[in-house]
Amino acid sequence: MLRDSGQEPAEPGRRCALPRPSAGSPFPPLGMQQPLELPEQQLALAKGAGPGAGDRMGGADSGAVSGNPYAGLVSRLRAAWLSGKTRPVEYRVAQLEALGRFLEEKQQDILEATALDMRKPSFEAYFSEILLCKNELNNTLNNLSHWMKDEHVEKNLVTQLDSAFIRKDPYGVVLIIAPWNYPIHLFFVPLIGAIAAGNCVIVKPSETTKNIERLVAEALPCYLDNDCFAVVTAGVEETTKLLENKFDYIFFTGSPSVGRIIMTAAAKHLTPVTLELGGKNPCYVSDTCEVHNVARRVAWGRFFNAGQTCVAPDYVLCSVEMQDKLMPALREAITEFYSPNPQESPDFARIVGDKQFQRVRALLSSGRVAIGGQTDEQERYVAPTVLADVQPSDPAMQEEIFGPILPIVVVSSMDEAIDFINARPPPLVLYVFSCDSKVVKEVLERTSSGGFCGNDVLMHVTLTSLPFGGIGNSGLGKYHSRFTFDTFTHHRGCLHRNMGLEAINALRYPPYNQQKLGLLTAAFEIKRKGMCTLL
């Protein structure tokens, strides 16, 4: 059942091929080598599929997938959903605690797998894939019963004696599709909310980060209830098949172009979606600022995960004087962080794949390379690079960079910067650096973006009380902490009325007349603060 087989496991008890690990990893120790390639049969066994797994796996891998291979899986989960298993708070807490154990016990494997997949520095991996996930989990466990409660609402005159509340209903069977850049975090955090909200969930991790994909497919089902939660490994073609099924919610993180495909597929079933997409996040640096702090913060945000972060500052807008001041400061920050030879620093990641490497490398022919610019195709290494005097027509300004390249575009004033930003699709996040709070506030007011961070980068993502999401091309919907719970919850308006007092209802029944209408008007018009107009 771990695989996209859509079939029941061979024996109900034998849900997981691997023993529940209490100590030691089921993986052989991994060094900094080529991604692990297991022989085919071992792979099939490890995936714990039923008989005939080899055929199915071969079929799926060789491209031609026929019919709807996931129909069985989806309907099995839907049956589990209808049984009501995921509703009680105790069940949800138990599953969430199991997720916590997954994070604890598999921590080392996660760090190793992310290192293999994209040479993610262990601090970065620990921070984004473990720490932030733990934070979300703790937050959710601490608040779940409060979030689940019926929310009573203010009533109007007519409903004074009734019970009016918003119920938090789960949607049903939801699908989470995660990308490769933060391969654990970006399925884990939505998964927390989906489980907390009482849904059954199918998780589809990215096929690009193969080691993490394998880890999740094999290990996660050992922790979660396999009746209600499944991991599907799928490439582009299989994902298209997966999307033909009806889901009750789809949560997608990835590029805007794929976001359109997801939403179009969702439209066929009227499935609501949250799309966490991307774009070019502008970073405006005003002339009044602490240059060294700016340089450090911007460099940190840009080069974290070798630039493969949806909320990274994508490009800088500043005056030509500020560009001159920033350059040495940026050089200093980069050297401080990654040493004079970043290729040897254990704290600097690599581009995830060859295709992405080619794409990022092509962006280097923009403006002039002021810092860095070196590449190494073997390692998929692109040096922390700053490009000066970049023109809006340059390659680096045509697409989201998603790499360790920071273009600087010169503007002559804050107004020009604001016009530049507003002429483009609203980004996922907007950054402004200024010691003058008026500048920060003005840019905030005159622009639009998913989120906004003044005088720093990335940090708004770590504050769980803030909703995280895009607008327009950068996405729709939001999540993190309570907002994730709300995303996967249908807020159902409920009115529980009194059977008595039918006399008052008489006002609304035919035959109609002006007198009734007058009284009805007085009764229905919303009056605030308990003012009573009828009596």
Added chain:
Amino acid sequence: MEGTWRQVVERARAAFASGRCRSLEFRARQLEALERMVREREEEILAAIAADLHKCGPSAYGHEILGVLGELAAAKEELPSWAAPQPVRRNLLTLRDEAYVCPQPLGVVLVIGAWNYPFVLVVQPLIGAIAAGNAVVVKPSEISEHTARLLADLLPQYIDPELYPVVTGGVAETTELLTQRFDHILYTGSSAVGKIVMAAAAKHLTPVTLELGGKSPCYIDKDCDLAVACRRITWGKYMNCGQTCIAPDYILCDPSIQDKVVENIKTTLQEFYGEDVKKSPDYERIVNKRHFRRVLALLEGQKVAHGGEADEASCFIAPTILTDVSPESKVMEEEIFGPVLPIVTVKSVDEAIEFINRREKPLALYVFSNNKKLIKRVISETTSGGVTANDVIMHYFLSTLPFGGVGNSGMGAYHGRHSFETFSHRRACLIKDLKMEGANKLRYPPSSQKKVDWAKFFILKRFNKGRVGLVILALLGVVAAVVIKMVYY
């Protein structure tokens, strides 16, 4: 035609970009003008609705104008608090920063109305969209043509015509309109067209609110005051000649009370519409011949316990009750949207719940019972857009409740504050100090175990709520900053 729509949308976009609808005063003035329009032109509005649906004045006023006035009153009063930035709880790392959610307009939104409540279903979303500071393209349904024409005529006289243009037209025109980019689309109508709207929106990654429909079940428990229940159901079912998205579509009840239910409804119908329903000024008509034929066809092969009379010339269908209806029959397949009430018998509440859950999620769910536990059970073991227990329709009139569907009955919600939120972008804002670099040091490379431990401390440390916790938090923050400065400088 495409050129015209593009111009209209571009003009609205330019008007939005001018920034004039940003200020709360501007929005409040527009809403006041809208209120003036509703009060001053009430006669014309009621006349248009009457022409479209054969609806009498008091009925149209109660169903449509009242709701709009209520919504306007709420928006007027609550707008400042809805639009204000909301500070959020901070953690140790952000204690000294400003963190808040700032509601902002989305841009140019499209409101597509429906024909069954042609005025309120366009104007109520419009109110929320204006309050949220957007430009709004209004597209009333062409089927309720008198109201559409009136809106096209009246709205530009009262509110900013560039920011809030009215576009009229049928399917072809709407399809063209949907090729333009909007920042949100609110559509009220059928599930089939809802899919088309969402697919068109997907091309531009436009968020949508779809107020669709379905078959809203109404379960009557044996233990309930049948007379009252049936009167309430009769009201909700036959208002607007059954053409209400949240009308109780069909009844589920025990076979032993089926006859009593029929009797009670018959009695109530007499009370409401008199001996000759056709002559009652309070009974509406089916909106057009196509729907008339569609609804009439649903009666084929059914046991008509009451009603069934029809007159094509006036699109009249009498209030009709069908008994012992089979779940597989045509009348149980599609949303009826007409004055035909099928009764399907079930032997228990378990069977009723199972019946409901086997079908598409409805827009509304109704349950009548004296037994509070039973009501709680029905609500918790099913799902639906909304619920009214021991009555019908009424959850629609409480604007503090979000009104919308789920699954096939729709997505998103509006009314009151929920309209404002639907048409706003809630932008997360974090504003830090540029000067204090101390604590940031621990996140920069090169990494070390010490830094990892500090990161754990800052991110995961939890304190109880309350002032004491906050003070301790603040003190720890100061201590941490000092220690880090000493260690790393």
